[in-house]
Amino acid sequence: MAQPMGFYTDTTVCIGCKACEVACKEWNQLPARNGGVGVLSGDSYDNTRQLDGTHWRHVKFVEQFSADRQDGRWLMMSDVCKHCVNAGCLEVCPTGAIIRTEFDTVVIQSDTCNGCRDCIGACPFGVIGLNPVSGTAQKCTLCYDRMKVGLEPACAKACPTKSINFGPIADLKEMARARVGQLHEAGENRAHLYGGDETMLGGLNSFYLLVDKPEAYGLPPDPRIPSRNLKPSAFWSTLGALALTIMGVFHFRERGRRDV
Amino acid sequence: MSSTFFTASPEWRWFIVAYFFLGGLAGGSYFLATLMDWFGTEQDRPLVRLGYLIAFPVVCVCGLVLTVDLGRPERFWHMLVQSHTFRPMLKTFSPMSSGAWVLLLFSGCAFVSFAAALAEWRAERGRPNWGILRLGSPAAPFGRLVSGLGAILGLYLAGYTGVLLSVTNRPIWADTTLLGLTFLTSAASTSAALLILLGTWNGLSRDRLHRLERFDRSALILEVLAIAALVTSLGRIAAVWLDGWGILLAGMVLGGIALPLLLDWRPTEKRPVWIAPALVLLGGLVLRAVIIFSSDRL
Numbered sequence: 164m165a166q167p168m169g170f171y172t173d174t175t176v177c178i179g180c181k182a183c184e185v186a187c188k189e190w191n192q193l194p195a196r197n198g199g200v201g202v203l204s205g206d207s208y209d210n211t212r213q214l215d216g217t218h219w220r221h222v223k224f225v226e227q228f229s230a231d232r233q234d235g236r237w238l239m240m241s242d243v244c245k246h247c248v249n250a251g252c253l254e255v256c257p258t259g260a261i262i263r264t265e266f267d268t269v270v271i272q273s274d275t276c277n278g279c280r281d282c283i284g285a286c287p288f289g290v291i292g293l294n295p296v297s298g299t300a301q302k303c304t305l306c307y308d309r310m311k312v313g314l315e316p317a318c319a320k321a322c323p324t325k326s327i328n329f330g331p332i333a334d335l336k337e338m339a340r341a342r343v344g345q346l347h348e349a350g351e352n353r354a355h356l357y358g359g360d361e362t363m364l365g366g367l368n369s370f371y372l373l374v375d376k377p378e379a380y381g382l383p384p385d386p387r388i389p390s391r392n393l394k395p396s397a398f399w400s401t402l403g404a405l406a407l408t409i410m411g412v413f414h415f416r417e418r419g420r421r422d423v
Numbered sequence: 424m425s426s427t428f429f430t431a432s433p434e435w436r437w438f439i440v441a442y443f444f445l446g447g448l449a450g451g452s453y454f455l456a457t458l459m460d461w462f463g464t465e466q467d468r469p470l471v472r473l474g475y476l477i478a479f480p481v482v483c484v485c486g487l488v489l490t491v492d493l494g495r496p497e498r499f500w501h502m503l504v505q506s507h508t509f510r511p512m513l514k515t516f517s518p519m520s521s522g523a524w525v526l527l528l529f530s531g532c533a534f535v536s537f538a539a540a541l542a543e544w545r546a547e548r549g550r551p552n553w554g555i556l557r558l559g560s561p562a563a564p565f566g567r568l569v570s571g572l573g574a575i576l577g578l579y580l581a582g583y584t585g586v587l588l589s590v591t592n593r594p595i596w597a598d599t600t601l602l603g604l605t606f607l608t609s610a611a612s613t614s615a616a617l618l619i620l621l622g623t624w625n626g627l628s629r630d631r632l633h634r635l636e637r638f639d640r641s642a643l644i645l646e647v648l649a650i651a652a653l654v655t656s657l658g659r660i661a662a663v664w665l666d667g668w669g670i671l672l673a674g675m676v677l678g679g680i681a682l683p684l685l686l687d688w689r690p691t692e693k694r695p696v697w698i699a700p701a702l703v704l705l706g707g708l709v710l711r712a713v714i715i716f717s718s719d720r721l
Contacts, residue, residue: 215431251592257520258501259512277501278494280433281519284591289431298494383426390516392589392600400582400603406645407578407611411458414638415467 167267168310169246169368170319170327171335173342174380175354177239177326179208179222184241186321187220190306194296214242215292219303220318225379240371240380241318241327244269244290244303245358248365251389252282252291252302260299267332267368268305276300287364287386305369332368339372346374357382364388425660427594432719438492443584443711444613446485446526447606450577451614453478453533455638457574461567466631472540473621474614478577479537482530489526503527518587525579532573539566581610588714595718598660601653602714608646613707615639616683616700623696632696640687643703647680650710668717671709679706 187193194217196202204210207224214221221242228235246268253261253269260275261282271282271291276299283291283300294301306316314320319329328335339356346354353374358367364386377384456474459467490499498506502523505512514520539560545551560566585602596602615638622632650672654661664672683699683706 213431255514255517255519255590257512257514257517257523258498259505259514260501275498275501275506276495277498279502279519280435280494281517281587281591283431284433284435284593284596287426287430287592289429292431293434293494300494378424381429383429384424385426386429387426387592389590389592389597392597393516393518393586395600396586396589396603399601400586400607403604403607403645403649404578404582407454407607407642408458410641410645411455411638412462414634414641415458416462417464 165265167332167368168305168330169268169332169335169370170243170305170316170329171339171370171372172241172243173326173328173339173372174238174240175346175351175372175374176324177222177241178324179224179237179239180323181211181222182321182323183318183327184211184218184220184222186317187303188218190309190317191219191304193217193219194294213292214244214288214290214302216294216299216301217292217296219243219301223381225375227375227379238375238380240373241322242381243318243369244305245288245364245370246303246305246368247287247386248361248368249388250364251285251287254388254390255281255285257281264307266305266307266310268307268310270304270307271300271302273297273299273301285389287383287388332366335370339370342372346372425594425598427592427597428721430592430594432593432721433591434719435492435715436719438488440708440712440715442485442488442492443606443715444708445481445488446584447581447610447707448614448617449478449481449485449533450529450580451610452481452617453529453536453570453577454574454581454611455614455618455635456536457570457577459635460570463634467634468543469625469627470618470622470631470635472544473618473625475533475536475540476544477617477621478573479530479533482526482533482580486526486530518583518590522580522583522587525576525583529573529576529580532569532576535566535569536573578607581614582607588718593718594721595657595660595663595714598658599653599656601649601656605646605649605653605714606711608642608649609707609710612639612642612646612680613704615642616703616707620697620700620704623700629690629696636687639700639703640684643680643684647676650676650680663721664717668713672713672717675706675709675713678702679709 207226209224211218211221223240225238250269258275260272264270278298291300291302315329319327343354357373358370452474456471460471490496582603585606588596589600589602591597615635619632683702686699
């Protein structure tokens with residue numbers, strides 16, 4: 164297996180240019196929404212609104228301003244699939260369409276997916292969506308086709324500020340930790356890594372440097388794997404089934420034996 | 424705020440509500456038919472046949488609505504067979520994967536019992552029969568094996584849908600582990616109600632339906648306890664039901680559980696028998712719609 168590859172996104176240098184979104188759309192030939200007719204959301208500069216089956220990159224704009232707008236800041240973040248080490252989508256997929264690649268990334272095989280959408284609800288980050296053209300669930304592949312031939316993903320290639328960094332996970336983590344240290348030294352003590360270690364879903368192969376709590380960026384504070392509920396749910400259901408069976412036998416049982 | 428509120432909806436809508444409801448009815452009817460088949464008397468035979476005769480057509484509709492709901496319906500078989508290798512596709516830890524297999528196996532059992540029930544019904548009317556149909560007869564060891572297996576699979580079918588919802592990351596669904604139990608008890612109450620309803624329409628006397636009505640009352644009590652435990656287990660998240668969906672859920676508990684219990688408690692000759700079971704059936708449908716749609720909008 165090749166070494167694990169991924170993204171480290173430094174949100175402090177993102178300028179919200181959306182070059183990553185455009186590069187992703189172009190390379191992956193993703194269809195336009197609404198027949199290409201632009202619709203303004205009214206929410207800052209964000210008209211993409213979410214990650215889904217046709218938007219595999221999404222630049223978020225968070226405006227944190229005082230009421231008189233004299234004081235404040237912009238938070239910008241290019242969001243993408245986290246390629247979790249313990250991936251909820253991969254866990255629940257009933258067709259085997261979602262696989263882990265030799266680069267430790269998570270890819271949906273569009274020719275296998277039948278559009279059941281279980282993975283959409285299972286993803287802790289709301290990354291996956293149904294592509295209306297293919298009728299299948301889709302998300303970022305971390306440009307598997309480009310990686311196979313030694314190229315970096317289209318978004319990282321297009322990023323003009325090096326906010327999106329691509330490379331071996333071990334190198335990226337080293338780079339990210341150094342950057343956090345640099346920011347702390349400069350007085351930005353809020354800087355921290357999101358998904359930069361194994362405590363979050365075994366590690367996110369696309370992790371972030373944030374300067375606010377995850378919720379401010381629309382990221383879950385405590386993402387978890389869906390199978391955490393499997394055993395307790397199965398336990399209570401089995402208990403219910405036993406109770407119903409005993410109850411049924413009690414109600415339908417004839418005193419003595421049935422005449423055959 | 425719970426991390427489940429940062430996720431996207433799979434947009435499971437009416438087809439899935441219908442599947443959850445009908446899957447419960449198919450599995451529950453078969454389960455009740457087996458119980459009456461194994462432990463009941465000759466007097467229960469019409470209800471046993473009714474249970475087996477319902478289960479198979481209803482489970483066929485289940486397969487149909489599930490297929491239609493897929494983004495690529497022609498690939499429904501990918502749930503069971505790996506499309507690249509043609510090997511069996513089964514993930515025991517994925518409720519949807521195991522559920523697909525259970526649906527298939529249950530359909531097989533339901534078909535055998537359906538055929539046997541049809542043969543029994545024809546024989547009772549003195550009509551010529553096809554020997555093959557009697558293979559699944561409860562008197563034959565094969566028939567007993569099939570009905571026992573089918574009852575277990577039927578219970579699984581009735582309850583796994585709730586487990587499937589909990590094994591996601593969606594608000595409400597993944598914030599509790601009691602949805603499987605809730606759907607299971609609801610499947611038991613709605614299936615008993617369906618058999619009572621169809622039994623009444625087939626001219627069965629109240630006396631013959633008495634034990635089924637008693638079972639339905641017990642199942643309704645279990646169901647209301649399961650719903651109370653479900654709401655409690657959600658903790659502060661249950662506050663999302665302080666809206667129209669919550670009112671609908673409360674209406675379901677009152678109209679689909681409490682009222683039928685009250686009507687059964689004080690039966691009168693004037694009141695038609697079908698009212699209480701019809702309310703229970705409607706309540707079962709509303710329960711699933713509330714669970715699905717109240718999460719979908721978050």
